[in-house]
Amino acid sequence: MRQLSYSEAIREALRLEMRRDSNVFILGEDVGQFGGCFGVTGDLWKEFGEDRVRDTPISETAIIGTAVGAAVTGMRPVAEIMFCDFLTVCMDQLVNQAAKMRYMFGGKAVVPLTVRTPVGGGISAAAQHSQSLEAWFTHVPGLKVVMPSTAADAKGLLTAAIRDDNPVMFFEHKLLYPVKGDVPEGEYVIPLGQADVKREGSDVTVIATSIMVNRALEAAEALAAEGISLEVIDPRTLVPLDEETILASVEKTGRVVIAHEAVTRSGFGAEIAAIIAEKALDYLDAPIKRVGSKPAPIPFSGVLEQFVLPGSQDIIAAVKELV
Amino acid sequence: MRQLSYSEAIREALRLEMRRDSNVFILGEDVGQFGGCFGVTGDLWKEFGEDRVRDTPISETAIIGTAVGAAVTGMRPVAEIMFCDFLTVCMDQLVNQAAKMRYMFGGKAVVPLTVRTPVGGGISAAAQHSQSLEAWFTHVPGLKVVMPSTAADAKGLLTAAIRDDNPVMFFEHKLLYPVKGDVPEGEYVIPLGQADVKREGSDVTVIATSIMVNRALEAAEALAAEGISLEVIDPRTLVPLDEETILASVEKTGRVVIAHEAVTRSGFGAEIAAIIAEKALDYLDAPIKRVGSKPAPIPFSGVLEQFVLPGSQDIIAAVKELV
Amino acid sequence: MEKEKLVDLYRQMVRVRQFETKVSELFAQGKIPGFVHLYIGEEATAVGACANLRPDDYITSTHRGHGHCLAKGGDMKLMMAELFGKKTGYCKGKGGSMHIADMDVGILGANGIVGGGLGIAPGAGLSAKLRGTDQVTACFFGDGASNQTTFHEGINIASIWRLPVIFICENNQYGISLHQSKHQRVADVADRAVAYGIPGVVVDGNDVMAVYEAVGEAVKRARAGEGPTLIEAKTYRWHGHFEGDPTVYRSEKELAEWKERCPILRFGKHLVEMGVATEQELDTIKAEVDNEVEEAVRFAEESPLPVPEEALEDIYA
Amino acid sequence: MEKEKLVDLYRQMVRVRQFETKVSELFAQGKIPGFVHLYIGEEATAVGACANLRPDDYITSTHRGHGHCLAKGGDMKLMMAELFGKKTGYCKGKGGSMHIADMDVGILGANGIVGGGLGIAPGAGLSAKLRGTDQVTACFFGDGASNQTTFHEGINIASIWRLPVIFICENNQYGISLHQSKHQRVADVADRAVAYGIPGVVVDGNDVMAVYEAVGEAVKRARAGEGPTLIEAKTYRWHGHFEGDPTVYRSEKELAEWKERCPILRFGKHLVEMGVATEQELDTIKAEVDNEVEEAVRFAEESPLPVPEEALEDIYA
Numbered sequence A, B: 001m002r003q004l005s006y007s008e009a010i011r012e013a014l015r016l017e018m019r020r021d022s023n024v025f026i027l028g029e030d031v032g033q034f035g036g037c038f039g040v041t042g043d044l045w046k047e048f049g050e051d052r053v054r055d056t057p058i059s060e061t062a063i064i065g066t067a068v069g070a071a072v073t074g075m076r077p078v079a080e081i082m083f084c085d086f087l088t089v090c091m092d093q094l095v096n097q098a099a100k101m102r103y104m105f106g107g108k109a110v111v112p113l114t115v116r117t118p119v120g121g122g123i124s125a126a127a128q129h130s131q132s133l134e135a136w137f138t139h140v141p142g143l144k145v146v147m148p149s150t151a152a153d154a155k156g157l158l159t160a161a162i163r164d165d166n167p168v169m170f171f172e173h174k175l176l177y178p179v180k181g182d183v184p185e186g187e188y189v190i191p192l193g194q195a196d197v198k199r200e201g202s203d204v205t206v207i208a209t210s211i212m213v214n215r216a217l218e219a220a221e222a223l224a225a226e227g228i229s230l231e232v233i234d235p236r237t238l239v240p241l242d243e244e245t246i247l248a249s250v251e252k253t254g255r256v257v258i259a260h261e262a263v264t265r266s267g268f269g270a271e272i273a274a275i276i277a278e279k280a281l282d283y284l285d286a287p288i289k290r291v292g293s294k295p296a297p298i299p300f301s302g303v304l305e306q307f308v309l310p311g312s313q314d315i316i317a318a319v320k321e322l323v
Numbered sequence C, D: 001m002e003k004e005k006l007v008d009l010y011r012q013m014v015r016v017r018q019f020e021t022k023v024s025e026l027f028a029q030g031k032i033p034g035f036v037h038l039y040i041g042e043e044a045t046a047v048g049a050c051a052n053l054r055p056d057d058y059i060t061s062t063h064r065g066h067g068h069c070l071a072k073g074g075d076m077k078l079m080m081a082e083l084f085g086k087k088t089g090y091c092k093g094k095g096g097s098m099h100i101a102d103m104d105v106g107i108l109g110a111n112g113i114v115g116g117g118l119g120i121a122p123g124a125g126l127s128a129k130l131r132g133t134d135q136v137t138a139c140f141f142g143d144g145a146s147n148q149t150t151f152h153e154g155i156n157i158a159s160i161w162r163l164p165v166i167f168i169c170e171n172n173q174y175g176i177s178l179h180q181s182k183h184q185r186v187a188d189v190a191d192r193a194v195a196y197g198i199p200g201v202v203v204d205g206n207d208v209m210a211v212y213e214a215v216g217e218a219v220k221r222a223r224a225g226e227g228p229t230l231i232e233a234k235t236y237r238w239h240g241h242f243e244g245d246p247t248v249y250r251s252e253k254e255l256a257e258w259k260e261r262c263p264i265l266r267f268g269k270h271l272v273e274m275g276v277a278t279e280q281e282l283d284t285i286k287a288e289v290d291n292e293v294e295e296a297v298r299f300a301e302e303s304p305l306p307v308p309e310e311a312l313e314d315i316y317a
C-alpha cells in the first residue's frame, strides 16, 4: 500500500473532506501560506483559498468561539490549536459552550466542530509546549476525544471526526508527524469508538495511546525475544471508549499495563484502570500498572525531558513486574 | 465546641490570616461590599478595606494573572473565582503560569497563591454553574488541590493553603456553605496531605470528597441499621494525597466505593481506583465501585438534576453490590 | 415608521415587562428555581435592536436574556415552561433561564458565561459570510462583559474579517455590584471601538426609537459587507442583579431617577402625543399581554415535568 | 544624558546582537535544542526601555526574551548555559530559551504563552503598590499578543487600579507569518490605549534614545502613582519567527529596508557624529562583547548537564 506520513495523512483527510463538503473549512494560526507550525495544513491553502483555510490572529478564544458559532449555524469547521498547551486559553468555549450547547438547548442544536491539536514532548519545547492534556476533555460530557497513533488511523479517524455532528477533540502527536505508514487511498473512515488490537499476544495486555502505541510495540518486540507475549491495544478514541475490546483482552491475559505520555496522575490511564478494576477484577492475576510521565512539568534539557517522559523501557519494566 | 457554618469557618480563616500577615489579601468579583456571590467574604471588607479585599472586573484571567504576579513578588493573594465553571476562562494562568513557574525557573520563584472556588450542583444553576472540575487540576504537577467537607476542615485547610508557598486550588461546595459544625477557635491549621477517617467501620471503605462525605455518612447510618459497617474516609486534599490512610482502610475492609460529585468518567475517583488497583489489589475482595455524576452536563430542572447528581442512595446501592 | 410597527415596538416592550414582572412574582413564590436575572428597565434595547432583524438573522444573548429572546421572536409559553423546568420548555427543562435558545428563529442561546456570546457571534457572522447569505448577527452583552476575553478577541476577529455582526453593549451601569466607573476607565464602552477600527455608537438605551435607528444603521452596514459596529445602549436594571439581590451597592435615589426614564412610559407617552395610539389602545395592549402572560404561566404550570431518565438524552447528536 | 550612559546603551545593544548572532550559529550547529526566537533587529527597544529601570524594578518578557533579559541585567553566562540545557543555567536546564528568569534582578520570566506576561505584570504592579514601594514593572509583548485575552484584561485591570506598569508592545509587524494588517484593523497598537483611558504612545523602536525617552516618561508617571502607559515600539525582526523559519510570508525588499534602519549602526553613527565616541571605541566595545559572548559559550559548553533525577526537584516549594 501507498505510504504517507502521519501529517500527510491528516492533510489528505482534510483535503478530501473539504472537496466533499463545501461547509468544511479550516481556521487557526498560520495554517494558510505558512502551512501550519508543524506543516500539517501545508499547501491546502493553494487549493481552497484564504476563505476556507483561514489564518487567524493569536486569539485562541476567538478561534474556538468562531468555530462554535459557525458550527451551530451550519458550517463544519476544523480548528487548529498550535499546541495543546494553548487549549488552556480557550477552555470555556470548548467546555462550557461547544460541549454543552446541544444539551442545554434541549437537543436542538448540532455542533459539528473538530479541534486538531498536537500533544507531547520530545523536542525540548519545555513546560508550556509539551503537555498531553487529553484527559481533561474526557471528563466533559458532550465532547468526543480521539487520539490516533498511526498515519492510517489519523486519516480514517479525522474523516470520521469531521463528519461527526458533535465537537470532537483530535489529539495528534508532534513526534508522529513524520512517521510513515500504509494509508488507504480515497475515502477512508474509521468509526469513532473502535479500539484496534495493534499486536496480538497472550501474557500481558498493554493499553496504549498515541505515541505510546509505538513504544508498546517496541517493548513487545523486545520482550518477545524473552518469551513474553504482549497484546497491544490502541483505544484510538477515548470518548467513546471501546471497553469491550479492552475487557476481552484483559480476560485473555489477566495482566494489564496502561501507557500514555500524559502525566500518570489523573491521566486517562486512571479511567481505564478504574474501569478494569470495576468490570474485570476477577480476570486480574496481577496489579494494574500505569506508565506515564513522571509528576513534573516537562523540562527543557534533553536528559531531564527523557527522564520525565515515558518510554518503551518503562513499559518493559512494568511488564516485568507483572510476569 | 463553638459551631460555625462552613462559610463562616472559611471567613474566619481568611480573617485570621489577614490579621496575622499583612501580605495576605483577597481579590475577586463582588468580594467587597457585596460580600461575595455566596456571602463567603461577607464583612471582611469592613475590617480590611478595599485594598485588601479587592473587587475586580469580570476578568478571571486578570484576576488569576494579577494574583500570580503578586504572589511571585512577595504577596500572598487569595483569589475567589465565583463558580469553578469559570476556571475555564483562566486555565492558562493557573496551569501554564502559576503551576509551572517555580519549576521552569529552576526553583527560584515561590508562588504562594490560593484560589478559592465553589463546585457543585443542587441549586438548579444548570450546566455552566454546577460543575465539579477539581480532577483537572490534580493532573497538573505544581498545583495542590484541597477539598474540605466540614466547617472545621475548611478553616484548618484554608489556613494551611494560605500559608503554603505553592499555588493551591481550594474547592468549596455550594451546598455546604450553610452547614454548621464544631470549629476550633483561634489559630487552627490542618496540614495538607492528611486524610481524615470520618467514620470507622469494617465492611466497606467509602472514600468520599466534599459533599459526598456527608452523603457517605448518611449511607453509613442507613446501612448500619442493616448491619453493614462503612468506613468513611475523606482525603481532604487530593494533591498531595494521603495514600497510606486509604490503603490501610482497603486492607482492613477489602471493599471499596469511591464517591465524588464530579462526573465519574475521568474524575479523581479514577485516580484513587487506579492507585488501589496497583498498590492494594491483593486486599480486594470485590470490584472497586465508583459513584459520581452521570455522564451528562448538569441539567436545570430539579428532577433531572437530582437524577444526574449522585446521592447517598447511590452509595448504598454500590455498597450492596459489594457485600 | 408605519403606525403598526410603532405600536408593535410598544407591545414588545410591554411583553418583556409583564413577562419579567410575572417571573419575579413566581420566583418569590418559589415556583421558578435557580438564578433569575431580569430585564426590567432595559426593554427598549432588546426591542429596538431586534426590530431590525429578520427571523433568519441571529442573536447571541446573555444570562439576562428573556428580553432578547422575546424580542427576537421566542415563544413566551416555551420560555415560561423552561423557567419552570418543564418538559415542554424550550430546552426540555435542561437549560433554564440562562440557556434559552431557539435555533428556528435564530436565538443562539442565552449564556451563563459572561461574554460567552461574544465568542460565538463572530462565528455566526462568518458562517453567513461563507454561506453567502446576508444574515446578520446581533450580539448582546453587558458593560461588565466588555472586560472579558471574548469582547476583545471576538470583536477583533469580526473586525478583521468584516463580519456582519452588531455588538450591542447594554450598559446598565453595573456588573453585579461593581459600578462601571470601578471596572473600567472609559466613560463609554463604545470608545473601545477605536481599538478595532470599527464605528462605535452611544445611544440612549431607554429610547426604543433611538436604539432602533442606531442598530438599523449597523445592520445596513453589516448586510452591505461593511463589517461590525459596536453600539452601546445606556440603560439600567430596576431589579437586583438576580432576584434576591438586596442591592446594597446602589442608592434609592439613583434607582428612582432611572425609573423616571422608564422606556415604556416614555414611548407610550410619545405614541399618544404623536397621535399614533390612544391611552386606551395602549391599555388594551397591556391587557392583551397580561392574558398572554397568564396563558404562558398556565401552560407552564400544567405542563409535565421531565422524566428523570431524559437527563441522559440530548448529549450527543 | 552623560556619555557613559550613552555608550552603555550602545554596548547593551551590541551585547544583545552578538549574543543572538552566536545563538543562531549554535542552533544551526545543533548545539542548542528546542525553539529559539531571536531578537536581532529589535535591540533598541529592550535596551532603551530597560535603561530606565532599577534592579528592583520588574519586567515580564516573552518567547523572544533574550534581549529583555540581557538588558534588564541578566547574566549572559547563565543565559547561555540555560540555552544549552546545562545544570549551571538560569533554570538548571529546566526552562530553556522561553523561560529564562532571574528573580534577583526582577526578571519575572520569559514566557512561552503569547500574552502570558500581560496577565502577570499587573500583579507585580499591584504587589509594589500594596507593599508601598515605588517599583515599576515593564511588560514586553508583541503585536500579535495585542489580540490576546491578557492584553485586554491585563491592561484594563492595571488602568482601573492605576498600577505602575509600562506596557511595551514590540510591533515587529508580524505574529509568526501574519502581518499586522491581517490580524488587527488598527494601524497603531497604541490606539488601543483609548480603550483603557491611559496614554498611548508610538515610538520608533529602532531608535534607542526615542524608546528611552518614551519609556522614561511612562516610568515617571508610574512611579508617581499616575498609572500605566501603553507604548508601541515599531520595529522588525531580521530573522525568521524561530530559527529555521523560511519566512515565505515576507519579501527580501522589506527585510532589506528594515536592515537599513539597524538600531545599532544608527546609534553608533549618532554617537560618533555627536563626538560621544570614536569608531575605534565602538570597535573596542564590539571586541569586548565578542569576548564576553565567547566566554559565555565556553562556560555553557564546559558546564555539566543536569542529572536526570533532578527533573523531579523544584516542583513544589
Ligand SMILES: Cc1ncc(C[n+]2csc(CCOP(=O)(O)OP(=O)(O)O)c2C)c(N)n1
Residues within 6 Å of the ligand: B029, B058, B060, B082, B086, B089, C037, C063, C064, C112, C113, C114, C141, C142, C143, C144, C145, C146, C170, C172, C174, C175, C176, C241
Ligand atoms: C465568566 C463569568 N464570570 C462571572 C460570572 C458571574 N456573573 C454572572 S452575571 C455577572 C455580571 C455581568 O455584568 P454585565 O455584563 O454588566 O451584565 P448585567 O448583569 O449587568 O446585565 C457576573 C459577574 C459569569 N457568569 N461568568
Ligand SMILES: Cc1ncc(C[n+]2csc(CCOP(=O)(O)OP(=O)(O)O)c2C)c(N)n1
Residues within 6 Å of the ligand: A029, A058, A060, A082, A086, A089, D037, D063, D064, D112, D113, D114, D141, D142, D143, D144, D145, D146, D170, D172, D174, D175, D176, D241
Ligand atoms: C497562546 C499562544 N498562542 C500561540 C502561540 C504560538 N506562538 C508563539 S510566538 C507566536 C507569535 C507571537 O507574535 P508577536 O506577539 O507579535 O511576537 P513576535 O514573535 O513577533 O515577537 C505564536 C503564535 C503561543 N506560544 N501561545
Ligand SMILES: [Mg+2]
Residues within 6 Å of the ligand: C142, C143, C144, C170, C171, C172, C173, C174, C175, C176
Ligand atoms: Mg451590567
Ligand SMILES: [Mg+2]
Residues within 6 Å of the ligand: D142, D143, D144, D170, D171, D172, D173, D174, D175, D176
Ligand atoms: Mg510580532
